[in-house]
Amino acid sequence: MNNCSGKPPAAAFSLFEVIVALGVFAISVLGLAMALDSSVQAALEARERAFARMQLDSRLSACLADPPVSGRRVIEARDNQGVRIEETLIPYEVKTTNNLVVTGLWKLKILADWGDQKKETAEIVLYKP
Amino acid sequence: MRAKIPASGGGRAFTLLEVILALGILAMLSGAVYSIASAATEATRATLDQQAAVRRLGSFVRVTRDAFLNLPREGRIQLRITRSQSGAPVPEIVFEEAAGVFGIPSLGGGSLVLAARPRADGSRTMSILRVPRGVQGAELERLAAGGGWVPLLPRVERVKWTFLTNGEWREEWPEGAGRPSAVRLQMDYLDLPGKMVDSQFWIPPLTAVAPAPPKPTPP
Numbered sequence: 001m002n003n004c005s006g007k008p009p010a011a012a013f014s015l016f017e018v019i020v021a022l023g024v025f026a027i028s029v030l031g032l033a034m035a036l037d038s039s040v041q042a043a044l045e046a047r048e049r050a051f052a053r054m055q056l057d058s059r060l061s062a063c064l065a066d067p068p069v070s071g072r073r074v075i076e077a078r079d080n081q082g083v084r085i086e087e088t089l090i091p092y093e094v095k096t097t098n099n100l101v102v103t104g105l106w107k108l109k110i111l112a113d114w115g116d117q118k119k120e121t122a123e124i125v126l127y128k129p
Numbered sequence: 130m131r132a133k134i135p136a137s138g139g140g141r142a143f144t145l146l147e148v149i150l151a152l153g154i155l156a157m158l159s160g161a162v163y164s165i166a167s168a169a170t171e172a173t174r175a176t177l178d179q180q181a182a183v184r185r186l187g188s189f190v191r192v193t194r195d196a197f198l199n200l201p202r203e204g205r206i207q208l209r210i211t212r213s214q215s216g217a218p219v220p221e222i223v224f225e226e227a228a229g230v231f232g233i234p235s236l237g238g239g240s241l242v243l244a245a246r247p248r249a250d251g252s253r254t255m256s257i258l259r260v261p262r263g264v265q266g267a268e269l270e271r272l273a274a275g276g277g278w279v280p281l282l283p284r285v286e287r288v289k290w291t292f293l294t295n296g297e298w299r300e301e302w303p304e305g306a307g308r309p310s311a312v313r314l315q316m317d318y319l320d321l322p323g324k325m326v327d328s329q330f331w332i333p334p335l336t337a338v339a340p341a342p343p344k345p346t347p348p
Contacts (some may be wrong), residue, residue, distance in 0.1 A: 025224065029161060036169050043176035050183045051324060054190055061331035065293055065311035081324060
């Protein structure tokens with residue numbers, strides 16, 4: 001600021017005010033960037049989840065045609081585009097109202113795991129006498 | 130910048146340097162806001178495109194799964210390899226005697242063809258064509274070359290069908306081969322780069338139907 005006219009000095013922003021204003025602006029820009037990043041991450045996660053669900057449906061079909069007769073079958077993530085699949089087949093006991101056990105029923109459970117806490121499961125009861 | 134300007138006419142004003150500095154700061158701030166806004170717009174568009182692509186793929190896989198799952202007792206399928214006008218092989222799954230596939234209530238004795246048809250950009254489009262009863266040979270070629278195809282999933286590549294029977298995957302499934310246990314579709318979907326589509330479709334096995342017991346004859 002120029003103060004050579006002999007009049008009282010004109011008021012201007014102090015350095016502190018300028019720094020506070022720039023800080024507020026930087027925080028708001030940072031907030032916008034973080035919101036943008038989180039929305040992109042959410043969309044990517046939704047895409048991965050949809051893909052994992054398609055894998056579950058596909059494995060369910062595969063198991064109906066070729067069930068894991070040994071009781072457990074695992075497809076590692078490196079062999080399956082980053083989605084680990086675990087299929088289990090266990091006997092499933094059902095009793096009738098006459099307390100008779102219905103035999104030949106199996107519970108097929110498929111777990112798709114594609115990262116930390118990112119899991120989807122599907123279950124179905126099969127009749128294989 | 131803010132300055133108290135005295136009421137008198139000969140008061141103090143901003144210097145040229147201050148105005149230029151203020152304009153520079155304004156330009157920088159505007160640039161930053163514009164960059165963020167354009168990045169947000171681009172990210173939103175990319176996200177919406179990806180979501181639409183996932184929905185398209187999911188819908189296609191679902192209707193295809195339903196087609197195989199609801200294949201009636203008399204329904205038949207076969208894999209046929211034809212040639213496009215450019216000579217590229219076109220794998221076609223032919224559904225016969227299959228009412229209700231792909232949302233078509235009845236084929237009227239005809240058939241339905243699911244094919245990966247070549248596009249001008251080099252990729253392919255999964256499309257269906259309804260073929261009326263009795264159409265074959267040159268008439269079928271004319272029909273296939275026409276515009277009766279209904280596109281289901283564009284921008285796919287390297288489409289491969291395989292068929293599971295007796296625990297073994299086969300790459301051929303000619304007419305009259307019967308009913309496989311499962312069908313597998315592998316392909317690249319260009320709208321989901323880095324992901325190969327690998328879907329298996331179960332076909333319920335046919336069970337022998339016990340003959341109906343003879344009706345008791347009236348005494």
